[in-house]
Amino acid sequence: MPHAATPPIATRPDGSSVRVGVLAPLSRPGWDEAGRHLLAGLHLGVREVDAAGGIDGRPLELLVRDTAADPHRAEAAVDELAALGVAALAGEYHSVVARAAAARADALALPFLCSSAVLDDLTDGPTPWVARLCPPQSRGWRVYADLLLDAGHRRIAVAAQGSVYWAAGTRILRDQVGARGGTVDELDLSALAPSAVCDRLAARGATALLLLAGHPEPAVSLVRAVRGDARLAEVLIGAPAGQPEFSDWPWHLGGDGAAIPFLRYLPERLNPLGTRVGAELRARLGQAPSFVAFEGYDTALVLAAALRAGGADRARTAAAWPDVAVEGTRGRIRFTRTPGIGVWQWAGAPIQVADRDPEAPGRFRVLRAVPAN
Incomplete structure (x- = not known):
């Protein structure tokens, strides 16, 4: 770029x-x-x-x-x-x-x-x-979890790398989702290739996969794998850490990078x-x-x-x-x-919480907004 x-x-x-x-x-x-x-x-x-x-x-x-x-x-x-x-x-x-x-x-x-x-x-x-x-992460990620729950997602998977940041995010999601009757299943990216992640998603019936992973890799490869798997056509991909915000996201993924909700800190x-x-x-x-x-x-x-x-x-x-x-x-x-x-x-x-518009991946859609106060 x-x-x-x-x-x-x-x-x-x-x-x-x-x-x-x-x-x-x-x-x-x-x-x-x-x-x-x-x-x-x-x-x-x-x-x-x-x-x-x-x-x-x-x-x-x-x-x-x-x-x-x-x-x-x-x-x-x-x-x-x-x-x-x-x-x-x-x-x-x-x-x-x-x-x-x-x-x-x-x-x-x-x-x-x-x-x-x-x-x-x-x-x-x-x-x-x-x-x-x-x-702070706890405030933003709770807003994100509530968006998923309000959309009907109760079986959520996270594909996570090992770090203090990703571990903290997983705990926040698990607490918020669990309090409303949902589950968060952690998939360890140090042990699972993208194809294996897809197999786990299909086997466990998750309706949303969150990318708690670095950009461009392994996040880009995970999106490609899930988008290319017919078994997972209805699975929502999410990126609370904000990977789709930047211009190289559609450069890597094109239309596959659209409709992936992420957090950003704008009114x-x-x-x-x-x-x-x-x-x-x-x-x-x-x-x-x-x-x-x-x-x-x-x-x-x-x-x-x-x-x-x-x-x-x-x-x-x-x-x-x-x-x-x-x-x-x-x-x-x-x-x-x-x-x-x-x-x-x-x-x-x-x-x-925003995503890129599938009709025009260069355009953002605001899915939920919490104003400054």
Whole structure:
């Protein structure tokens, strides 16, 4: 897929810029398209923050590090960026990577605004240093499970790889589905090829298969196998982690990638700011911006507000999280303490369940929307 060029961030020759470290997956096995969208939003937001006066007259300077979906690489990047004197960290998409980064930021007393990683247990316990824009996994995945249940699905299978993120998702689904009389059958992708997954689905009478698996593989191969199996013609394929959001999904699967519900974190209708930013992001990316691009833009606005309040001092910036109130592209952003969540959380982030239209796979259909609040 084509990559849009990322413009450099202007810095002053006297070194008076406010440095911010950015973590993003920009190479495989990371989801590099998510990383590019995150950076596009961040760069646009920073450009506008600087045009409005920056941080007390000082421009923002982004120091970007590629995590490549590797937690150890992220930890090393946090150490490096802290030593370079960044005022704060931002970004990341992969939950397991963001968890490693958050733990290191907490240990180093470095503010970290997590843009797009949903794992509930982003830290082992409460921390004043970390805030998060996207909703926690438990909130979004319960909305997703209710959509399936309301559509009559009571026998649900998950094809899962081994990771903390997928295991957490399976537990959320099992609790929510079980509470309404349904069952969740876990199929271990470390032991089952796509054809074997199809055999299990047919034998057990599952009506929905959820892809708790990496993209493009093994998710793409699983979709092809299920779509090509006549026994499974009525089985719904779902992808709560959002794989169909990005442009390479229909590139890999064509029409087979349509009608696969997934989670995204957008309102049903963007506000005027979101509409303007969406048009500019489309021009930068050369394609429709994903929800991750909007998260990137909102990250820049929120981080600027916290840095201004804290004078770019690390401790005072972290202390500003509960006082931040920013009108973002997807609603008004405020951070609170949410039961069971150790970080400062935007509890009212919007949630959608959407899919790609079988009649036009480049078009999305909103199946369920929970507005920002």
